[in-house]
Amino acid sequence: MRSDSLVPRMFDSLTDRFEGIFGRLRGRGRLGEPEIDEVLREIRLALLEADVNFTVVKGLLARIKARCVEADLSKSLTPAQQVIKIVHAEIIATLGGQSLKITFAPKPPTVVLLAGLQGSGKTTACAKLARWFKQQGRNPIMVGADLQRPAAVEQLRVLGSQVTVPVFSEPTDPVEVARAGVAEARDKGRDVCLVDTAGRLAIDAEMMEQVRQISDAVQPHYTFLVIDAMTGQDAVATAEAFHATLEIDGVILSKLDGDARGGAALSVKEVIGRPIAFASVGERVADFEQFHPDRMADRILGMGDVLTLIETVEREYDKGVAAKAEQALLEGQFTLDDFLEQMQQIRKMGPLQSIIGMMPGIPKELKNADIGEKEIGRIEAVIRSMTPEERARPDLVNGSRRARIANGSGTSISDVNLLLKQFKDVAKMMKRFGGAAKGPKGKRRRMPALADLGGLDLK
Amino acid sequence: MEIAILLLALLVIAGSLLGIVTAGRPADEDELEAGPGDHHEVRHPPPAADPGAGDLDVDRAGLNEPSSGLGTAPRPGEAPPVEEVADATGPEPDDATVAEIEEALAQAVEAEQAEAVKPRFRDRLAKARSLLAGYVSSVLSRTAIDQATWDDLEEALIRADVGVTTTTAVLDALRAEVAAQGITEPEALMAQLKGDLKARLTIGGRELRFEPGAPNVWLFVGVNGVGKTTTIGKLGKQARADGHTVVMAAGDTFRAAAAEQLGVWAERVGAELVQGAEGGDPSSVIFDAVQRAASRQADLVLADTAGRLHTKVNLMEQLRKVRRVAEKPPGRVTEVLLVLDATTGQNGLAQAQQFTDAVEVTGVVLTKLDGSARGGIVLAIQSELGIPVKLVGLGETVDDLVPFDPDEFVEALFA
Secondary structure (H helix, E strand, O other): OOOHOOOOOEEEEHHHEEEHHHHHHHOOOOOOOHHHHHHHHHHHHHHHOOOOOOHHHHHHHHHHHHHHHHHHHHOOOOHHHHHHHHHHHHHHHHOOOOOOOOOOOOOOOOOEEEEEOOOOOOHHHHHHHHHHHOOOOEEEEEEEEOOOOOOHHHHHOOOOOOOOOOOOOOOHHHHHHHHHHHHHHOOOOOOEEEEEEOOOOOOOOOHHHHHHHHHHHHHHOOOEEEOOOOOOOHHHHHHOOOHHHHHHEEEEEEOOOOOOHHHHHHHHHHHOOOOOEEEEEEOOOOOOOOHHHHHHHHOOOOOHHHHHHHHHHHHHHHHHHHHHHHHHHHHOOOOOOOOHHHHHHHHHHOOHHHHHOOOOOEEEEHHOOOOOOOHHHHHHHHOOOOOOOHOHHHHHHHHHHHHHHHHHHHOHHHHHHHHHHHHHHHHHHHHHHHHHHHHOHHHHOOHHHHHHOOOOOOO | HHHHHHHHHHHHHHHHHHHHHHOOOOHHHHOOOOOHHHHHHHOOOOOOOOOOHHHHHHHHHHHOOOOOOOOOOOOOOOOOOOOEEEEOOOOOOHHHHHHHHHHHHHHHHEEEEEEEEOOOHHHHHOOOOOOOOOHHHHHHHHHOOOHHHHHHHHHHHHOOOHHHHHHHHHHHHHHHHHHHHHOOOHHHHHHHHHHHHHHHHOOOOOOOOOOOOEEEEEEEOOOOOHHOOOOOOOOHHHHHHHHOOOEEOOOOOOOOHHHHHHHHHHHHHHHHHEEOOOOOOOOHHHHHHHHHHHHHHOEEEEEOOOOOOOOOHHHHHHHHHHHHHHHHOOOEEEEEEEOOOOOOOOHHHHHHHHHHHHHOOOEEEEHHHHOOOOHHHHHHHHHHHHOOEEEEEEEOOOHHHHOOOOOHHHHHHHO
């Protein structure tokens, strides 16, 4: 896979490194300013590798240092954890603060303007946002005012049909289209009007003047800046320029489904003081959510996103099924039926990849592998083609049964073999966990894998 | 407690699903090497009856769309794509709005084609100067080299997105040279630093490789929104001017209207466009484009691909296949160009790494360098991976796509 020099390791194991530093110090028994400075250097590295802007890092470090001194780390039994907690809290405080609450214009339509650099993902964000408004019970319309990029309006129309939101555009000029689009919204009784604009460089005076004119023409209630999560140090300059021209109300962070740490989010928030309102986290129109500063802090620090995961599990996992799984685990009796049931619960939570992505400490190969609905469907088909006895006792499945199952599920015998073998391994692992969970030792001890979940206290 | 157990179960199940899926993968190779005709098979993956491992893989690629788009494009096999080889014409308009859109497109492309004097880095970047210039003047204003000097240099490089690792490597080497050569003057220090950076960027050939004879395929890859299609349009114009006969392959079958966008370019620059059905298999589009080029004696195929995040395993797998198919005689892949947006931060290194692992990237095209971003990540890419930057995009017009010049780039880095 990737060589070590390429992977900024300080990131994957920030906690480890802190612990290393504090471990060395413990022998000396005193924690002074030099030691704190050493820790701060590590934090600085982590933040810079995450693309947090240089100036923003400086300010952040000063605040973290003040809090570290105040907390008197030398008295702490777990100084590494303590520092992580402080850094975490400080990042959240920086990212968070006031959040954007969307109110609707008393005299519709509520006009929303989207702006940003070329390729930042405005058109896609526009459609996703339209879908979000629809979910809030609104009747949005999208206006294609990007007459610059070839086929941009066509793209918006295709997206519009996917989210079933009408699209207005005409080949006049961007200011005119935007103005006419708002009039159209008013005429057609559409209460939210989303205006997609062409991508432009912040230093292109002419194009910035154009977007200002569009803004003047439609008087938006909300102006969103779309920023690519992979943006580097320049995010600040871009955000400042757009904010100076348009008075940004909020930021939409796009392409957050990659492996970028997304430090740009922190920088932009700090510099223009406007909240990150939404995050675009995947390819589907539904992969769009309101922004959570705490989760972003975990991500910037490379700590996974356990909170979202737990929330998703709690929301989507059926309580009865969960209890059954627990029972099966504790008794070491995990059948193919249980397997199927759990699989269906997982499917309800969204793409497997995004779920795995939220877990900290998962190997990269697992994180990056996509498991499509189709594969899950095939696995399901194989299990469903088995008799109840076979599901309870997979050992029963001999050669002729395998052929029958393969036939019945429209798969091949090797598919069936593979599933059975995998299930056997799963059952074995489940048994181990189940056995351990029954043991007399403390929770932390018996679940080593979970003890690492971002220092989270699982009770 | 309950949650802990659930998470565990989830993890185990996820792992097992992964095992099942990946175990089906190796067989994929056999199907892919089967021969030039095999690309037709992918159009009819049997939905249920005996799906071979190869078909499975193609399906997965189809299922998993890049994030710039949305998830309802037709999958390969659902609507058997009727391959369509058009001479620089888009699909039939089925909608009154298409005409107006095309007019707008034409205007847009016209604007992008406006004749311009060959730009130079410094002319273009003059607009964006300021931010980093301050560090250099600050370094030069001191009478000696002190800690503040090193801090300034570090800050300047990091702000240019060079990254901490590469910056540290560059400055450590510079410190050693300063000691060895007894450099004490800030001017000499700056000259040495610029020299070092230029040397780092000069490794590797920067000429676009072209072999006379069989159709050369230049493949364009990258994440979403970096400017692949636009780059192909501009490069196509230049290649035509250099006397090449060009076929453009609309391998981005995913993003809505991507083929139309390329089609407008093809028409303008006098290239032939080969496209497939939206949502179809990109490999078959590239395959047809190579065949088309061979039969028309065209010597250059510019192959577009859909933007994809480098973390999406299946889409990267799909890209591997595209490259393999493009390599089949008479085709010859002579360039695989990673298009990279100059605003990209440290993630650019991961992009370069993953795309290289998948399709052996031969060069980088650094786009949108006319903004305020410096594109310093290419220093890291060149240092760590040895991939040279071949072209840079300095503006909207055709002539704004120029060969990369390390001297100009380094000067601009501190301008």
